[in-house]
Amino acid sequence: MKKSQSATHKTTERKRQWISENISDCCVLCGYNKCQRALELHHTKETPFLIRKKGRQRSGLSSMPWQDIYDDAPHMVVLCSNCHREVHEGMHPEIPVPEHTTSGDRQKGRPPFGYKWQDGEIVVNPKTITHRKRMNELYKQGLGWSAIARKLNEEGILTQTGIVSGWFPTTVMRVIEPRYSKVKR
Ligand SMILES: [Zn+2]
Numbered sequence: 296m297k298k299s300q301s302a303t304h305k306t307t308e309r310k311r312q313w314i315s316e317n318i319s320d321c322c323v324l325c326g327y328n329k330c331q332r333a334l335e336l337h338h339t340k341e342t343p344f345l346i347r348k349k350g351r352q353r354s355g356l357s358s359m360p361w362q363d364i365y366d367d368a369p370h371m372v373v374l375c376s377n378c379h380r381e382v383h384e385g386m387h388p389e390i391p392v393p394e395h396t397t398s399g400d401r402q403k404g405r406p407p408f409g410y411k412w413q414d415g416e417i418v419v420n421p422k423t424i425t426h427r428k429r430m431n432e433l434y435k436q437g438l439g440w441s442a443i444a445r446k447l448n449e450e451g452i453l454t455q456t457g458i459v460s461g462w463f464p465t466t467v468m469r470v471i472e473p474r475y476s477k478v479k480r
């Protein structure tokens with residue numbers, strides 16, 4: 296019993312390591328990274344893993360098979376436990392919450408970076424669309440997510456939620472990478 300528990304523990308640590316190297320090593324919203332155990336994975340899309348897990352209490356890394364971690368990596372973000380609760384409360388609409396984990400109409404909210412609500416529709420926001428275009432250009436020039444995030448923070452460009460120095464590699468990625476950047480919802 297003891298032996299298998301510590302083996303599970305080791306595997307969980309290896310998963311944690313993989314996630315911090317391949318997804319993010321800090322909360323995508325606030326950058327928190329002091330305690331690895333306070334960092335959680337959040338699914339931005341319903342995946343076969345989530346569907347299988349539906350209705351079951353047990354969650355967390357230890358019960359997530361490696362294959363699902365690899366498969367779901369593009370649909371997961373790292374959040375600290377506080378921000379994670381906020382996301383599920385609908386306070387960060389730029390981070391999607393799969394339908395079944397929300398209770399109704401929390402999906403409506405802030406449009407993607409470079410856009411805004413107008414008369415019930417998402418339209419281009421002239422104030423931020425230029426930043427969005429520039430981010431795409433920098434990316435085409437070969438800059439990585441981190442380099443772009445640093446640049447935006449240095450230049451004092453606010454995030455969609457108006458956070459100063461709030462750009463992180465994954466926030467940049469979600470703006471640039473078409474499969475994360477949902478302009479229509
Ligand atoms: Zn979540």
Ligand SMILES: [Zn+2]
Nearest residue numbers: 322325375378
């Ligand atoms: Zn956070």
